[in-house]
Amino acid sequence: MSPTRITRSTIQRRSRRSRKGTGVTSLTPKVSSEDYNSKFKWNFKEDVMKKFQELLAPLLFLGLMLATLPKGSSAQEISFQEFKNKLLEPGLVDHIVVSNKSVAKVYVRSSPSSNQGQDSDIHITTSHLPGRESPSKYKYYFNIGSVDSFEEKLEEAQEALGRDPRVYVPVTYTSEINWFQELMRYAPTALIVGLIYVAGKRMKSGISIGGPGGGGRSIFSIGKAQVTKMDKNSKNKVFFKDVAGCDEAKQEIMEFVHFLKNPKKYEELGAKIPKGALLVGPPGTGKTLLAKATAGESDVPFLSISGSDFMEMFVGVGPSRVRNLFQEARKCAPSIVFIDEIDAIGRARGRGGFSGGNDERESTLNQLLVEMDGFGTTSGVVVLAGTNRPDILDKALLRPGRFDRQIAIDKPDINGRDQIFRIYLKKLKLDKEPSFYSQRLAALTPGFAGADIANVCNEAALIAARSENAQITIQHFEAAIDRVIGGLEKKNKVISKLERRTVAYHESGHAVAGWFLEHAEPLLKVTIVPRGTAALGFAQYVPSENLLMTKEQLFDMTCMTLGGRAAEEVLIGKISTGAQNDLEKVTKMTYAQVAVYSFSEKVGLLSFPQREDGFEMTKPYSSQTASIIDTEVREWVAKAYEKTVDLIKTHKEQVAQIAELLLEKEVLHQDDLVRVLGERPFKSAEPTNYDRFKQGFQVEESDKSAEVSDASPSPLGNVVPT
Ligand SMILES: Nc1ncnc2c1ncn2[C@@H]1O[C@H](COP(=O)(O)OP(=O)(O)OP(=O)(O)O)[C@@H](O)[C@H]1O
Numbered sequence: 241m242s243p244t245r246i247t248r249s250t251i252q253r254r255s256r257r258s259r260k261g262t263g264v265t266s267l268t269p270k271v272s273s274e275d276y277n278s279k280f281k282w283n284f285k286e287d288v289m290k291k292f293q294e295l296l297a298p299l300l301f302l303g304l305m306l307a308t309l310p311k312g313s314s315a316q317e318i319s320f321q322e323f324k325n326k327l328l329e330p331g332l333v334d335h336i337v338v339s340n341k342s343v344a345k346v347y348v349r350s351s352p353s354s355n356q357g358q359d360s361d362i363h364i365t366t367s368h369l370p371g372r373e374s375p376s377k378y379k380y381y382f383n384i385g386s387v388d389s390f391e392e393k394l395e396e397a398q399e400a401l402g403r404d405p406r407v408y409v410p411v412t413y414t415s416e417i418n419w420f421q422e423l424m425r426y427a428p429t430a431l432i433v434g435l436i437y438v439a440g441k442r443m444k445s446g447i448s449i450g451g452p453g454g455g456g457r458s459i460f461s462i463g464k465a466q467v468t469k470m471d472k473n474s475k476n477k478v479f480f481k482d483v484a485g486c487d488e489a490k491q492e493i494m495e496f497v498h499f500l501k502n503p504k505k506y507e508e509l510g511a512k513i514p515k516g517a518l519l520v521g522p523p524g525t526g527k528t529l530l531a532k533a534t535a536g537e538s539d540v541p542f543l544s545i546s547g548s549d550f551m552e553m554f555v556g557v558g559p560s561r562v563r564n565l566f567q568e569a570r571k572c573a574p575s576i577v578f579i580d581e582i583d584a585i586g587r588a589r590g591r592g593g594f595s596g597g598n599d600e601r602e603s604t605l606n607q608l609l610v611e612m613d614g615f616g617t618t619s620g621v622v623v624l625a626g627t628n629r630p631d632i633l634d635k636a637l638l639r640p641g642r643f644d645r646q647i648a649i650d651k652p653d654i655n656g657r658d659q660i661f662r663i664y665l666k667k668l669k670l671d672k673e674p675s676f677y678s679q680r681l682a683a684l685t686p687g688f689a690g691a692d693i694a695n696v697c698n699e700a701a702l703i704a705a706r707s708e709n710a711q712i713t714i715q716h717f718e719a720a721i722d723r724v725i726g727g728l729e730k731k732n733k734v735i736s737k738l739e740r741r742t743v744a745y746h747e748s749g750h751a752v753a754g755w756f757l758e759h760a761e762p763l764l765k766v767t768i769v770p771r772g773t774a775a776l777g778f779a780q781y782v783p784s785e786n787l788l789m790t791k792e793q794l795f796d797m798t799c800m801t802l803g804g805r806a807a808e809e810v811l812i813g814k815i816s817t818g819a820q821n822d823l824e825k826v827t828k829m830t831y832a833q834v835a836v837y838s839f840s841e842k843v844g845l846l847s848f849p850q851r852e853d854g855f856e857m858t859k860p861y862s863s864q865t866a867s868i869i870d871t872e873v874r875e876w877v878a879k880a881y882e883k884t885v886d887l888i889k890t891h892k893e894q895v896a897q898i899a900e901l902l903l904e905k906e907v908l909h910q911d912d913l914v915r916v917l918g919e920r921p922f923k924s925a926e927p928t929n930y931d932r933f934k935q936g937f938q939v940e941e942s943d944k945s946a947e948v949s950d951a952s953p954s955p956l957g958n959v960v961p962t
């Protein structure tokens with residue numbers, strides 16, 4: 241929708257989406273079928289046979305029954321006239337049975353006259369000889385029309401023959417079941433009942449283990465939890481060396497490795513080992529990978545399931561899945577159980593938001609608590625769980641003896657990214673050494689999680705392959721990063737000339753404002769190629785990874801973010817909806833400064849972190865304070881906008897020049913800006929990420945610790961535009 245700049249939150253959101261899609265998955269080692277021991281092996285033939293027995297066999301049986309049903313085909317259809325002339329008149333009719341008020345079945349008896357076969361088209365045969373009991377099979381039938389007219393016609397005919405009403409042909413009425421029709425009538429019901437029966441049976445048997453592919457869930461998998469089990473002897477085992485950039489987390493989790501490798505020793509010493517740990521961190525930071533590596537290092541089986549997999553549409557499935565999961569884990573203990581996205585079931589009880597509580601989820605959670613309390617430490621099952629919202633978890637889950645440890649896995653810092661890039665670059669065919677790229681790419685990708693990095697490497701390979709290159713080059717990586725940040729290019733999106741012009745001036749406004757603001761991050765590149773679902777263009781900055789931000793920095797950032805709107809107003813004279821995203825960011829950022837970071841003298845040294853409490857926002861301050869905050873925020877933003885407009889007015893020509901250049905070239909890099917705007921008037925004391933990207937960098941061993949401290953996310957988290 242809008243010319244926009246990329247914040248960390250957008251990176252997170254978009255990259256997560258793409259990660260769940262194609263990208264990373266193809267790089268992730270897939271669990272092959274060898275990883276399942278015989279019990280868990282997914283046997284195609286067996287599975288098909290089972291389904292066959294459960295569903296197809298009964299249907300087939302019914303079909304067979306149908307086929308063997310007595311058919312009326314041996315009888316001959318005749319008209320009433322024929323019946324009258326050739327059967328009734330010669331006195332051959334023994335009796336008539338009218339079935340279902342529609343078909344008259346004529347049972348004939350033998351008579352001397354019948355043997356003469358005086359007629360050719362209806363073939364009179366006799367089923368029995370005179371003196372014997374009534375024939376048991378009907379030989380002819382005709383449709384009667386309505387019962388009344390049939391009776392009338394029959395009576396008339398017999399009257400005409402001068403028969404004594406006492407010897408009229410006896411007629412009986414029966415209602416017979418038409419098996420086929422009946423079957424068709426009840427088939428849908430039978431099918432549903434059958435399905436429920438099958439589902440019920442599966443539920444009883446609890447978990448069954450998903451196949452190597454894991455996917456392809458169908459209605460048949462109700463009651464089937466997607467537990468992935470990785471065996472001790474799996475070829476695709478993961479080790480600590482495969483997880484880069486989270487050394488502290490690895491150290492903390494080592495304790496479990498020691499225990500799982502030698503549970504006896506701990507037992508003898510009477511040591512109490514923690515039962516579980518919570519791996520806390522943003523999506524894609526490698527929580528699952530680390531848990532898997534812990535299993536790999538300890539040489540124990542790894543059972544993993546996603547929290548959302550416990551929940552199904554059927555009540556009662558969740559708790560039984562939990563039970564079965566732990567049963568399975570105990571059977572192969574020592575082992576590791578990993579529950580991904582535990583917040584799906586572990587949300588605090590009795591706080592269901594609008595939906596008003598969720599019994600199924602709560603009973604699943606209760607069952608989990610029961611299971612965790614139930615096994616002693618000696619049972620050798622370690623439960624790890626991943627979440628990025630530890631704050632919403634039920635406190636009961638965090639009590640001693642349950643998930644009493646929290647291991648933080650943050651997004652990697654520049655060195656971490658370097659190491660992760662090294663892992664994935666090793667698998668690619670590059671035109672230069674992996675170390676050449678890993679450092680530069682790490683500098684280009686602040687805010688990226690491990691999964692995003694894996695995604696970038698995969699995308700780069702795809703882009704290179706598509707352009708028929710034998711090797712992957714820096715251009716491919718840059719394109720891949722753009723794609724991970726912004727989604728696919730939409731070159732053929734229809735944009736009017738005027739719109740394109742507006743976008744170009746807007747982006748140029750951001751770029752020029754950032755260039756002349758001392759504390760703003762210098763621009764890396766700016767583009768007006770539409771990408772993804774929303775952005776019509778964006779300006780990309782390489783943010784510093786500083787732990788602290790000053791008021792001045794935040795003010796300049798605000799101005800830079802307002803640069804787009806200011807350029808629209810000053811140079812085009814019309815404002816558009818394109819700045820909505822920017823304004824939203826500015827609002828959040830300013831509220832944070834006023835109400836959270838206490839930058840405002842009027843509000844004073846008070847901090848009101850905003851917490852989401854289900855759906856309501858609780859405001860721990862009076863309405864008077866609220867109005868002071870609101871007024872302050874308004875004034876601050878107005879002040880920043882005023883400064884930005886002044887800045888854009890001062891550099892009006894340059895904004896126009898950059899915009900025209902953008903319209904021509906679509907993408908501008910920092911070098912292009914230097915050509916138009918001259919060198920940036922401010923020189924930062926330390927090299928920026930951009931400098932690092934340009935020159936590569938060497939981190940001395942002794943500097944590493946300093947870099948690590950940069951790792952933590954910025955105090956403003958997602959509200960800082962990057
Ligand atoms: N630190 C890392 N080192 C190497 N690869 C990583 C790292 N972090 C993530 N990855 C890559 O990203 C993929 C996804 O990571 P993983 O599933 O472990 O993340 P997660 O934190 O469990 O995410 P989610 O919360 O979405 O489940 C991994 O399979 C791996 O390919």
Ligand SMILES: [Zn+2]
Pocket residue numbers: 243244245746750801804805818819822
């Ligand atoms: Zn903008």
